[in-house]
Amino acid sequence: MGALTSQSLLEEAASGQLEVVGLTVEQYDWLVESGKLPEDPTTELIDGFIVKKDRSAVGENPMTVGDRHRFAVMILTRLDSEFSRIGCCVQSQQPISLPPRNQPEPDLAVLAGRAEDYKKRKAGISDIFSVVEVAESSLGRDLGTKLRVYAKAKIPEYIVVNLIDKLVLVHHRPVRSTYADVTPLRPGDTLKISAKDGKTVSIEVASLL
DSSP: OOOSOOHHHHHHHHHTSOOOOOOOHHHHHHHHHTTSSOOOTTEEEETTEEEEOOOOOTTSOTTSOOHHHHHHHHHHHTTHHHHHTTTEEEESSOOEEBTTTBBOOOSEEEEESOGGGGSSSOEEGGGEEEEEEEESTTHHHHTTHHHHHHHHTTOSEEEEEETTTTEEEEEEEEETTEEEEEEEEOBTBEEEEEOGGGOEEEEEGGGTO
16 A cells, blocks of 8 residues: 655645545454455554554654653553453553544553453443553654544543653543643652542552653
């Protein structure tokens, strides 16, 4: 599949000469399932466009995974056993379906039920209690486009582990394209990640940074 964002197409779209219509989640899934589009763990569907993930450290090759990013995700996934005790499960860097045009793959998603519940389907909006993104070079996207995507989908809690400024931003109360409540947490604070029936699982902020 050729690149859909060549310089000439971008210029036409910016000048209003070209209307760009992205893929829907249904179309994207069909392309992958039919073998017309190779399944690629380094990409995700954002606003209808197939976007390369950026998990790199600042200044490094964007195709690499930064050590701090990798470590934070490892620490977060260790919480799975604690979530399972309260009727939830976690998935890491796997798709969540947010129709019509978004299928992001957050670093962590806290879901209702057991992993087996998602054997034949992707998690959807009603399954999700919390989404966590670990951000270094991707910080602008995670606090920009992705924040808007999660807010519009009414994801109740969106957490950004900001490795650059060494803090965690906890977003609640989605309102249109943003979140009304944002709580910054720093080393010394405790992050409480939302789960079923108002329960939470706690982790020290310092352990992620």
